[in-house]
Amino acid sequence: MIVGEQKPVQEILQMVAPHRKFLILGCGTCVKTCFAGGEDEVALLASALRLASRKDGRPVEIEELTVERQCEDAFIAEAAEAVSRNEAVLSLACGAGVQAVARRFPRSPVLPGVNTTFLGVLEHQGLFTEECAGCGDCQLAVFGGVCPFSRCAKKLLNGPCGGSQEGKCEVDPDTECAWHLIIERLSALGRLDQLRAYVPPKNWQTSLSGGPRKLIRKDHVI
Amino acid sequence: MNTEPISNLHRVLSRGHFAVTAECGPPRGANGEAVREKGALLKGVVDAVNVTDNQTAIVRMSSISACKHLMDLGLEPVMQMVTRDRNRIALQSDILGAYSLGIKNILCLSGDHQRFGSHPEALNVFDIDSMNLLSTVRTMREQGKDLSGHALDGAPKMFIGAAANPFADPFEYRVIRLAKKIDAGADFIQTQCIYNLDRFKAWMDMAAGEGLTEKVHILAGVTPLKSAPMARYMAQNVAGMDIPEPLLRRMAGVPKKKAAQEGIAICLETLQALREIPGVHGVHIMAIEWENQVKTIVERAGLLPRP
Numbered sequence: 001m002i003v004g005e006q007k008p009v010q011e012i013l014q015m016v017a018p019h020r021k022f023l024i025l026g027c028g029t030c031v032k033t034c035f036a037g038g039e040d041e042v043a044l045l046a047s048a049l050r051l052a053s054r055k056d057g058r059p060v061e062i063e064e065l066t067v068e069r070q071c072e073d074a075f076i077a078e079a080a081e082a083v084s085r086n087e088a089v090l091s092l093a094c095g096a097g098v099q100a101v102a103r104r105f106p107r108s109p110v111l112p113g114v115n116t117t118f119l120g121v122l123e124h125q126g127l128f129t130e131e132c133a134g135c136g137d138c139q140l141a142v143f144g145g146v147c148p149f150s151r152c153a154k155k156l157l158n159g160p161c162g163g164s165q166e167g168k169c170e171v172d173p174d175t176e177c178a179w180h181l182i183i184e185r186l187s188a189l190g191r192l193d194q195l196r197a198y199v200p201p202k203n204w205q206t207s208l209s210g211g212p213r214k215l216i217r218k219d220h221v222i
Numbered sequence: 223m224n225t226e227p228i229s230n231l232h233r234v235l236s237r238g239h240f241a242v243t244a245e246c247g248p249p250r251g252a253n254g255e256a257v258r259e260k261g262a263l264l265k266g267v268v269d270a271v272n273v274t275d276n277q278t279a280i281v282r283m284s285s286i287s288a289c290k291h292l293m294d295l296g297l298e299p300v301m302q303m304v305t306r307d308r309n310r311i312a313l314q315s316d317i318l319g320a321y322s323l324g325i326k327n328i329l330c331l332s333g334d335h336q337r338f339g340s341h342p343e344a345l346n347v348f349d350i351d352s353m354n355l356l357s358t359v360r361t362m363r364e365q366g367k368d369l370s371g372h373a374l375d376g377a378p379k380m381f382i383g384a385a386a387n388p389f390a391d392p393f394e395y396r397v398i399r400l401a402k403k404i405d406a407g408a409d410f411i412q413t414q415c416i417y418n419l420d421r422f423k424a425w426m427d428m429a430a431g432e433g434l435t436e437k438v439h440i441l442a443g444v445t446p447l448k449s450a451p452m453a454r455y456m457a458q459n460v461a462g463m464d465i466p467e468p469l470l471r472r473m474a475g476v477p478k479k480k481a482a483q484e485g486i487a488i489c490l491e492t493l494q495a496l497r498e499i500p501g502v503h504g505v506h507i508m509a510i511e512w513e514n515q516v517k518t519i520v521e522r523a524g525l526l527p528r529p
């Protein structure tokens with residue numbers, strides 16, 4: 001899923017400062033799962049902002065709404081009336097959702113309330129980790145199912161750097177060294193010899209380096 | 223690679239001499255004189271001088287230009303090149319440029335992460351890794367082509383080096399990695415500083431067992447300890463650094479004023495022990511901001527004059 005984190009209230013207050021009446025629009029999919037922008041977070045943020053603005057002596061009117069997904073027009077459409085009633089939209093979706101909402105409502109300022117951070121997994125309750133950089137050419141088969149492009153701080157293709165220590169990454173002792181994991185996993189599978197092979201430079205054309213990407217499924221186009 | 227030596231370092235190693243290299247860190251500024259001053263201390267003392275490439279991700283004078291300053295003094299540089307800051311286009315371009323200036327040795331590295339450097343907010347590159355860089359330089363040298371397969375107008379015939387850290391984890395994998403580096407193009411290897419001789423010997427044994435010491439020149443890295451706190455700091459904070467406790471205690475056991483002397487003594491003992499390990503073809507002395515001690519060490523080790 002896409003993982004995000006709500007922006008600090010102070011930053012949000014500055015962003016919404018020009019508006020007296022706005023809509024906080026939540027998203028019920030990824031950012032709900034990571035506690036950044038679902039229904040509950042919309043309600044919490046709304047109360048925090050109401051309180052802060054009352055303290056400032058500049059009360060605001062905040063409407064709350066959460067749609068299933070802000071990255072799909074059919075769901076965004078459900079917000080049309082609420083959007084039209086307000087001066088601006090504070091979207092708690094990922095960056096894609098924020099943009100999709102902005103595209104649908106060209107006359108409303110749409111502001112981001114969440115920092116979209118990565119594509120990751122819920123490792124255990126409350127811990128999310130980055131596991132994919134969306135490179136567009138998945139090489140997990142080469143690396144024993146552990147992605148060095150998203151999980152190694154140096155994107156190394158041919159083994160760990162000299163700083164790998166006790167399974168941790170030199171860049172952050174709280175982060176596992178991806179290469180340690182790759183070696184561990186391939187050893188367990190009895191396939192360590194797989195790492196003897198030279199991995200040539202990655203072709204980054206399928207990644208963002210090649211420009212913004214697009215997926216067209218002709219069989220689904222109507 | 224049995225023909226004409228590519229560089230002085232190559233000549234020394236291929237004739238079976240015990241090679242000595244040192245390190246020169248370029249200044250954090252445009253002061254070319256600073257490079258020449260450091261270089262002057264190493265002249266006639268070592269076979270080649272490594273010039274670091276924005277080491278520890280701190281902005282410094284470029285490796286290529288510092289190499290040029292050293293060459294003007296008559297020293298032979300080993301240009302270090304990291305893949306952190308340049309993509310494959312810039313790396314190849316700089317290799318061509320460096321060779322055109324007469325730089326004949328290269329050490330291919332991934333580089334320290336910028337997180338601990340002077341610009342932690344920088345975007346890093348890591349388009350290719352050190353293994354890819356080795357292979358790229360070799361392809362350029364041997365096939366006269368760049369990575370795209372385009373024929374070069376003048377191939378850079380460089381003597382190619384790589385780094386190895388015998389002390390990093392996972393230990394068993396370290397030799398596989400060394401073998402890969404040799405296959406990818408490494409002619410010589412410079413290791414991380416060695417304090418733990420037992421562990422280094424175990425690594426060398428594994429390398430010899432795989433026949434790797436026959437295929438590559440291994441230069442063992444040493445760094446003289448300056449003081450007890452520095453030793454302790456390195457042991458605790460430098461990733462992949464293994465300084466055994468007895469050595470730390472030995473440094474702490476001498477009076478402060480004598481600590482530097484003790485550090486040099488340890489370095490000389492290590493050097494002596496390294497010379498006796500089969501497959502060690504030279505030593506790489508990394509005396510960080512202590513270049514004036516290199517001559518003392520090389521002299522006292524009986525390694526002067528240089529061949």
Ligand code: SF4
Pocket residue numbers: 131132133134135136137138139140147148149150
């Ligand atoms: S190889 Fe690419 S697609 Fe596969 S997990 Fe890594 S970044 Fe994602």
Ligand code: SF4
Pocket residue numbers: 151152153154155156159160161162163164165168169170171176177178179180
């Ligand atoms: S320690 Fe491991 S994860 Fe971190 S940069 Fe080095 S190889 Fe990559």
